[in-house]
Amino acid sequence: MPTYTAPTKDLQFVLHDVLKITQSDIPGYADLEVDFTSAILEEAGKISSEVLAPLNTVGDTEGCRMENGVVYTPTGFKEAFEQVKEGGWPGLDMPEEYGGQNMPAVIGSAVGEMFSAANQAFTMYQGLTHGAASAILAHGTQAQKDTYLPKMVSCEWTGTMNLTEPHCGTDLGLMRTKAEPQGDGGYKITGQKIFISSGEHDMADNIVHLVLGKIVGGPEGIKGVSLFIVPKFLVNEDGSLGARNGVTCGKIEEKMGIHGNSTCVMNYDEATGYLLGEEHKGMRAMFTMMNEARLGVGMQGLAQAEAAYQNALEYAKDRLQGRDVTGAKNPDGPADPLIVHPDIRRSLMDQKSFAEGARAFILWGATMIDAAHRSGDKDADGLVSLLTPVIKGFLTDQGYDMTIKAQQVYGGHGYIEEWGMSQYTRDARIAMIYEGANGVQALDLVGRKLAQDGGKHVMAFFDLVKSFIKDTAGQDADFDRDFLDPLKAASKDLQSAGMYFMQNGMKNPNNALAGSYDFMHMFGHVCLGLMWAQMGKAARDALSAGASDAAFYETKLATGRYYMARQLPATALHLSRIQSGADTVMALEAANF
Template sequence: MPIYKAPVDDTLFILNDVLGIERYHNLPGFADVTPDMTAAILGEAAKLAEEVLFPINLSGDQEGCRRHEDGSVTVPGGFKEAYDLYRQAGWLGLAAPEEFGGQGLPYTLHTAVGEFMSAANMSLMMYPGLTQGAIAAILVHGSEEQKRAYLPKMVDGTWTGTMNLTEPHCGTDLGLLRTRAVPNGDGSYRISGQKIFISAGEHDMAENIVHLVLARIEGAPDGVKGISLFIVPKFRLDAGGEPSERNGVSCGAIEHKMGIHGNATCVMNYDEATGYLIGTENKGLSAMFVMMNEARLAVGMQGLSIAEVAYQNAANYARDRIQGRSLSGPKSPDKKADPIIVHPDIRRALLTIKAFNEGGRAFTLWTALKSDIAHRSESEEERQTADDILSLMTPILKGVLTDKGFDHAVMAQQVFGGHGYIEEHGMSQYVRDARIAMIYEGANGIQALDLVGRKLALNGGRAVMALFKEIGDFCEENRNDEKLSAYTKALKKGLNDLQSATMWFMQNAMAKPDNAGAGSTDYMHLFGLVVLGYMWAKMAKTAEETLAAGETRRADYLKNKLITAKFFMERILPETALRKARIETGADTMMALDAAAF
């Protein structure tokens, strides 16, 4: 049976030692975030993840969700009770504004907690996860009346939320959207159409489900410029703000899918359902992108979380499974064979996953902190700088961590050999669950195009130039530190490759856009490798300084951190040269074949 232990100590090291979260006590919500409080919150989150959410993950996958003849949906056994415990403890509102019943704590802390919960049970955590995105959109674009009507119940988890974008003929290209909105004359609209792939679209865990739906108002312009966003509740609200009459929205089917079986991924039918405009007519995409950006960071975290739980199981298995003898001589002479963890190739796999997970955890929390600064700082300059980096990092974090999350779930499965292919060990579920994260909230190829086609040039390249300077300055400031040279030299080489690839795009993509498209995925991963390298260099510097200061309690942990950092620099970061070489081949060969030749 699978195991899971939340990485509390590693998360605390990143938050307290590497990021120095106490330095941000001037920001709203940070004042009470002491190391003791952070440890207490993460400890309670770990307890819920390990003892409540994780034990029903495998059974939830096996049972799945059931749709009944009346269109209602039942979640797997134990899910409702687990969600109630999660909701009652206030986890959904951890970072939500206090005026709507939240605790107002940092989004960074919410992200740390989110990793534990998602690793324990990704399918179940998608229900509150979608609600978080809907809350964010209503907070930014909703009217005061809409905020008062919907947010308190969504923040406390009594009601959940969804996002409805995709239609059978319309995925990434939302300009093809057909769902219609007809004004009723009283400020409301009649919404008609069909949406597919709607996560958490129907279930029995909440009193109401608040659907956020993209639709086109009659007479609106074609394409994306004519899309509006609407609140369409499952139950319309009465004069007292309580759910009353059933709205014209129903679950037509549950999608039969590869993974995340415990989440109800629905076909949603809207038959003149009553909806309420959020924000301005024909400006629905800007409102929806508030949800999308929050969701993309959360999905990147999902990639990390699945890789972490898959790694833990693979490492545990490798310590116990005996098979063959070590190449350098028996390590367990009292047994007929050695545990497979003695074999270099098993260690290659495990260290590769471990290095990406720990680097990815730092990357995720560092990016979440940028979000907190962007939304909470009183300094306009600080907000702008942080928002620049956040915008630049969003497609990289989503694309790289989910691509690698899937790769590393497969790699962890491989450690099990044939047992990894057998359902009872649970590794199949991690592979299947990880796969969706590469697709939803914008498939990773789209993330790469967004990065190269839009984010690099945004505001005259202000964000990318600032980040290059930050990483370059770190390398220069620590250039003469012999203990850090192994990290800074490798990082500087990776940064040089990234800068060179960026310059190549500037010189070759304007006149020939296919060059940008052909190299975009390699560029996204090249960029991700450098950011992960930067995270590892920062962690190595912190570990070296902490050990030099006489730390004894965490000495073994810190020494292991340095070994893993060195492995990343030696075995993983050099891939930047390969990515750069691929980018510089351009698009000619890639685009040469006639479509009929494929």
């Protein structure tokens, strides 16, 4: 059975050596001393490794089952959920007034990575609840907040998001779910939603569904969509649970992965719902949840890659196959371990350099969320908005690829279920699809985010890269060559791609849209290149200061050099594809495919 060890030391390195969180003026960051964050991460890591990870295979093999309309989660999930709730983990970064601990999002993200890596399907129950609670916090009335948030923050009640219908996914303007006003402030919600993660289960007393629907008589299309709170059980004025609402689970979807999460078809039959936010402004309210979810899904790409890499590394060290071409490394044994072979090293270095770079990227993104929410920093809000499709799309694409590389290290055993490696690949696959498929993320990046606020935020990103290079250059020729020069070249490629879109996208929009996926990946590589340059600088500085754990920092530098030399040059390929335009992409008539 696969195992998982929480990367607490690496998380601490990013938080304190790279991001230097205690030196930030973001409210709450001054309290995040090394010992304090260490205590949180160690405890979360212990739960991840000892409680959640052993249930990962259980959830995959058992899945969820429905009997007489009741959905039962896999063996051990309910008890583990109680442990997570007792520790206050679901409310780690939620407001104290509703029972949370008011920690910054950067700490919530660090803990979230570990929980998700240990057991993605399990962690989704609390993850969806967090997103639903955030939407109510941002858009709900005071009465709605008081009614739902204390129970949701503690995960006594869980939450969901209901968007997709059988005939519409991305194009939500086509939805048919209707809401009929009742004259008392309530609505009757009727319709069917599919692919609803955590839609029905046995781990919470109530499930608070956030449902998109159209108020009868409202505008057509997306402009007529509103968001409603539709609880499984109605809530009495004193906060106790009342009658069962008109919402039921039609079936549990049979899926490729995340079997431990109850992905449901949900039927609404004149269910009582309450408007969340304004009439016909449902997408604005839902996107509070969607944007948070997209960052969380990007984290899932990293998490599955990290867990798969850990197991592939151990296998490569233990499995004896062939001899090192430069001479036997295990002369007393029948063969050398797999890890001596350059191609295995290449695969492991791909995985390691991605996971560590992605971790820094996620945590950097979380600091921008904190700056926006805690300090009202509009520039940080704009930058993380720009980077959200990159975090979601690039990290999940790459994360999935890394799970395949990890599986490949095992050879045939990676394809056999008893070794458990296929689960990482199957679980990682959904992250490329839900919360907006990655092709849509790329279109959002190029079609909307680049031009947002007159291109202010993408220019701020380029200035950030340029400033880092300028401030760091000239101190160490080797560092300049290994880290700064590749980053400069990749950033120029990204700027050239942006210029191509400006010059060619207006006269033929397909020229921009055909290159959007490559641009998203190019942007992702530049972001990881920036992270690796920053981590390389932090490691170099620590060694210069006489750090006691020199091996850790030397390993960090070596891993960074690998990414800059072997992965970052992919920007040149992506640029070439972008500059080839849309003609070859659009050349065939639909009938000729």
